[in-house]
Amino acid sequence: LIVNVASACGFTSQYKGMQALYDAKKSDGLVVVGFPCNQFGGQEPGTHQEIASFCEAKYGVTFPMMAKIEVNGDNRHPLFAELCKVPDHEGREAIKWNFNKFIVREDGSVERYSHRTAPSDLPL
Structure with missing residues (x-):
């Protein structure tokens, strides 16, 4: 499960x-990986250490948290360039907001879920 995340978002409680x-x-075998991104409302302004400390202290996060990246635009991380080939429910490839979720199955297939989809509602 790959998720673009932010610490000051209305969906941060996810x-x-x-x-x-x-x-x-x-x-x-489930791996959850958070990718902090500051592209949506400037809601992830912290350093990698600040983000990791916040997530651990506030939510007990122990899953891997990557360094901050961009998920849209010219500087989009290559992983998200690949993941976003699967369009969202509106047919859009670009990510609309924080906490979009991508399930990458063992066979390499990718499923994309909205920021509004709660983690507990994912088909895992």
Whole structure:
């Protein structure tokens, strides 16, 4: 499960659900990876250490948190360039907001879910 995340977003509480999924399913092989991004409303302004400390202290996050990246535009991270080839429910490739979710299955298939989809509602 790959998610673009932010610490000052209305959806930041989804970290709790992401951690719950990770705790429940990591022994089955689920990996949750957070990719901080500051492209939406400037809601992830911190350094990597500040972000990691916030997530651990506030939500008990133990899943991997990557360095801050861009998920749209000319400087989009190559991983998100590939993931975004799967359009969202509106047919858009670009990411609309924080906490978009991508499930990458063992066979390499990708499923994309909106920031409004709670982690507990994902088909995992």
